[in-house]
Structures are given as structure tokens and as C-alpha cells.
Amino acid sequence: MEKIKKYLKKIFEKRIFFDCEASKITSFKTGGKISILLFPENKGDIESLYHIQNQYNIPVKFLGHGSNVLISDKGYNGIIALTEKFSDISFENRNVYVQSGVKINTFLKFLINNNLKNGEFMSGIPGSIGGVVIMNAGTKDRFISSIISRVDIFDRKGNWIEKNISQIKTEYRTSSLKEDAFFIYSVLFNLEPGNSVEIKLKMKEMMNYRINTQPLGYPSAGSVFKNPEGFSAGKLIEDAGLKGTKIGDAKISEKHANFIINTGKATSSDIYSLIQIVKEKIFQKYGIILETEIELIGFGNNK
Ligand SMILES: Cc1cc2nc3c(=O)[nH]c(=O)nc-3n(C[C@H](O)[C@H](O)[C@H](O)COP(=O)(O)OP(=O)(O)OC[C@H]3O[C@@H](n4cnc5c(N)ncnc54)[C@H](O)[C@@H]3O)c2cc1C
Incomplete structure (x- = not known):
């Protein structure tokens, strides 16, 4: 070393x-x-x-x-x-070229300034373009893959290649880029002309919805669990009476049951233990195996 x-x-x-x-x-x-x-x-x-x-x-x-x-x-x-040094962003016609280290907020401001619509649903999702694309992040209505036309990657075989969106398998909160890409270099978005005032207003509405429904005042990683098919993970956790459960300073949010928040000096072990408690309780009560949406790094294979 x-x-x-x-x-x-x-x-x-x-x-x-x-x-x-x-x-x-x-x-x-x-x-x-x-x-x-x-x-x-x-x-x-x-x-x-x-x-x-x-x-x-x-x-x-x-x-x-x-x-x-x-x-x-x-x-x-x-x-x-x-990845933050990969920060170029530019556009021609409806095509926006964005390097993977660009923050979502910067991307959204760029869309407002250039009168480009269809990216509004990303408002309030923290992260970088690389993270959002590999996770196929989004909301209940729309995924980021719906506005992408191409992703440029350094693949796991050691080649710089371009992948059209049709060559990428995208699903709820995951994509084949997880297996294929060593590094996501840049993304080409295809957007539509819009009106900056309307775009800004829509983004503000999305943000306000988040402020009202998510515990944004505390450190978190957003939703901890994926929604199992046909269910809302948050609703299952809430109905199981787990809201407010605490280990150390890690707590299942009372505002949004799928969020674990760090209320002070929580450790990763505290958060991990809460995750295990939720998984066990939900399995006991409903027979459903919850899968984490967040990525656990350094915990072995135990998801
Ligand atoms: C308050 C809050 C609200 C959230 N709301 C949502 C939501 O509504 N919808 C949603 O989908 N997510 C949401 N999230 C989760 C998170 O914002 C998204 O998953 C986002 O895509 C993560 O981006 P990131 O840059 O932080 O990724 P990171 O956490 O840094 O990385 C995530 C994964 O991407 C990989 N990665 C990142 N960049 C690259 C790259 N350039 N090349 C190769 N691999 C890369 C990492 O290795 C890792 O595997 C929320 C999080 C918070 C804290």
C-alpha cells in the first residue's frame, strides 16, 4: 500500500x-x-x-x-x-452535455437559464450526475433515464465507449451501468424548449413538496429501502409502528418512515442496526423482504 x-x-x-x-x-x-x-x-x-x-x-x-x-x-x-472536478456543462439545440461530477442543483439552474424543460422532477434530489444516472434516480412519476440519450463511460474492460440509452438496461433505482461502467464520464440529455418562469415554478413546487414531507433538516441518505412491488416501503414501516425508533442518535424519521436520520452523533453501526431491525420487523409482520436502496460500503455482503 x-x-x-x-x-x-x-x-x-x-x-x-x-x-x-x-x-x-x-x-x-x-x-x-x-x-x-x-x-x-x-x-x-x-x-x-x-x-x-x-x-x-x-x-x-x-x-x-x-x-x-x-x-x-x-x-x-x-x-x-x-468526481467533482468533472464539471463541464454545455448545450446545443436540445442536447445538454454534462460531465458526471456536476451537481444536480447546478444542472437544474442551467436548465432554467437556458429555457429547457422536463428535468423539473429532479428538483430536491441531492447528488451528482454520475450518481443519479447509475442509480437511475427519480420520483414516483419519472426516472432520469427518460431524459437521457447517451452516456459516455470508461467500461470495466478498460475502453472509453459511448452507450446510447437503448443499450442501457434501466429499472427502478438501478441500471446496467452498475455492472458495465468503471467510471461514468459524461451524459447527454435530450430536453424540450420551455419557459424559464414556468420551469422555475415547477421546480419550486417539487421542492416545497419535499420540504413538507421529508426531514430535510437532518443528515440522511433519502429513502433507505426500495419500494417492494405494489407497496410503499415507508407505509409498511409506518404501519409496523416503527416511526421514531432510535438506536444511538440514528432515528427512523417521524416525518417520513423510509428515512433514517442522524439526529446528532449517530454512527454507521447505529444506522446499520436500525436497518436490520426494520428488515426483521417487516419480514415478521408482512413476509416481505425489504431491499436497501442505499449502498452499504464495508459491511460485507449483508444487504
Ligand atoms: C434528502 C435526500 C433526498 C433524496 N431523494 C431522492 C429521490 O427522490 N429519488 C432518488 O432516486 N434518490 C434520492 N436520494 C438519493 C440520492 O440523492 C440519489 O441516489 C443520487 O443519485 C445519489 O447521487 P450521488 O452523486 O450522491 O451518488 P453517490 O452516493 O456519491 O454514489 C452512488 C453510487 O453511484 C456511483 N457513482 C457516482 N458517481 C459515479 C461516476 N462518475 N462513475 C461511476 N460510478 C459513480 C457510486 O460509486 C455509488 O455506487 C435522496 C437523498 C437525500 C439525502
Whole structure:
């Protein structure tokens, strides 16, 4: 590991840090130490990281905003690469080209400023373009895949390739990019001309709905569980009487039962234990196996 650190320091210079707290880069604000945290900024950096993962068996994990992950208190013994330096955004006609590190908020402001509609449903979803696309994020009405025409990736075989949306399998909160992409480089969106005042108003309505229904004042990762087919995970948890259940400072929100919030100094273990309690209770009561929507990092295979 020391040899790799030295090698990476030469490439990343001031863009590399060692033994960093995961709590500083995750929306839950929890988690242990990350051995290596770095900020790639070009295609060469991505190729170097790919080489290191394959050659030296050191895991590389890309993160955008860290708003859909729970990193264990034991930390991450590998490389976490934050994508924020991939920040270009431009458009021609109805096609918006966005690099994967662009924040959703920045993307939405760009749409308002350029009178482009159909992205309003993303209002209030924290995260980066890369995270949103790989997760196929969205709302109950619409997924991000509905406005994408192409995704440019560095694939797991080590090639830079373009994938049309028809070549990507997209489902509720997941996509085949999880298996295919080592790194999502950029995304081409196809949007429609609209009126900026109306677009802004619609985004504000979406945001207000979230403010009224979600515990946005506390650190969280949004909905913890996927909705099982035909059910709302939040409703099942609420009906099982689990709202308000607490372990340490981790709590099942009283405002939205599918949110676990960090009310102060919660640890990832507290959150993980709550997840297990919910899964057990829901299985006992309804015979339904809840699957996490958030990604558990460093907890083994136990989802
Ligand atoms: C308050 C709140 C509300 C939320 N509401 C919603 C909602 O309504 N709908 C919804 O779908 N989600 C919601 N979420 C969850 C989250 O915002 C989304 O899942 C979002 O897509 C995560 O983006 P991110 O950049 O934070 O991803 P991260 O958490 O950083 O990463 C998520 C996954 O994407 C991978 N990844 C990220 N960037 C890249 C890249 N460039 N290349 C390869 N892999 C990459 C990571 O390795 C990881 O596997 C909410 C979260 C919060 C905190």
C-alpha cells in the first residue's frame, strides 16, 4: 500500500489525501477512515486508477455527493475518488452535455437559464450526475433515464465507449451501468424548449413538496429501502409502528418512515442496526423482504 500511495502522490500531487473521515464526504455524516481519497480531473487519471485496481487489487470507488451510501465505521481500505472536478456543462439545440461530477442543483439552474424543460422532477434530489444516472434516480412519476440519450463511460474492460440509452438496461433505482461502467464520464440529455418562469415554478413546487414531507433538516441518505412491488416501503414501516425508533442518535424519521436520520452523533453501526431491525420487523409482520436502496460500503455482503 505504501508503494501505491507514493505512486499516486506523484500523479495526484495536491489532489490526494490519506486517512480521511468518511463523515466529511457522506450525506449521513458517518463512517470511518478512508485510506486514500483523491480527486481525478481527466481521462488519464481514470486510466491510472483502473490500472491500480486491476494490477494491485486495490478497490477504487467513485463518489459524487455521497448521498446514497452508508460507509462502515471500519472505513474503506482502498481508494475513494470524488468526481467533482468533472464539471463541464454545455448545450446545443436540445442536447445538454454534462460531465458526471456536476451537481444536480447546478444542472437544474442551467436548465432554467437556458429555457429547457422536463428535468423539473429532479428538483430536491441531492447528488451528482454520475450518481443519479447509475442509480437511475427519480420520483414516483419519472426516472432520469427518460431524459437521457447517451452516456459516455470508461467500461470495466478498460475502453472509453459511448452507450446510447437503448443499450442501457434501466429499472427502478438501478441500471446496467452498475455492472458495465468503471467510471461514468459524461451524459447527454435530450430536453424540450420551455419557459424559464414556468420551469422555475415547477421546480419550486417539487421542492416545497419535499420540504413538507421529508426531514430535510437532518443528515440522511433519502429513502433507505426500495419500494417492494405494489407497496410503499415507508407505509409498511409506518404501519409496523416503527416511526421514531432510535438506536444511538440514528432515528427512523417521524416525518417520513423510509428515512433514517442522524439526529446528532449517530454512527454507521447505529444506522446499520436500525436497518436490520426494520428488515426483521417487516419480514415478521408482512413476509416481505425489504431491499436497501442505499449502498452499504464495508459491511460485507449483508444487504
Ligand atoms: C434528502 C435526500 C433526498 C433524496 N431523494 C431522492 C429521490 O427522490 N429519488 C432518488 O432516486 N434518490 C434520492 N436520494 C438519493 C440520492 O440523492 C440519489 O441516489 C443520487 O443519485 C445519489 O447521487 P450521488 O452523486 O450522491 O451518488 P453517490 O452516493 O456519491 O454514489 C452512488 C453510487 O453511484 C456511483 N457513482 C457516482 N458517481 C459515479 C461516476 N462518475 N462513475 C461511476 N460510478 C459513480 C457510486 O460509486 C455509488 O455506487 C435522496 C437523498 C437525500 C439525502
